[in-house]
Amino acid sequence: MADLELLSVVALTEDLTATGLLRGQVGTIVEKLAPGLYEVEFSDDAGKTYAMVRVSAALLMQLHHEPKHHAA
Numbered sequence: 696m697a698d699l700e701l702l703s704v705v706a707l708t709e710d711l712t713a714t715g716l717l718r719g720q721v722g723t724i725v726e727k728l729a730p731g732l733y734e735v736e737f738s739d740d741a742g743k744t745y746a747m748v749r750v751s752a753a754l755l756m757q758l759h760h761e762p763k764h765h766a767a
Contacts, residue, residue: 698752699724699733705755714748721758722746 703724710718726734737746
């Protein structure tokens, strides 16, 4: 998996039971802590942060809001 960039929107691919976060919850990468380890902020629809968690890249899926175009 390629490195994720700051402010990438990601979703959890597994439950993080210790934090109460569930698979599919959406967050934003706010810091790269080490190779493959990120600080992810989880916020509600009003923008209020409800969790800041260190997450391995192996447990994240990057979300895309627009199609990725490839040069022909």
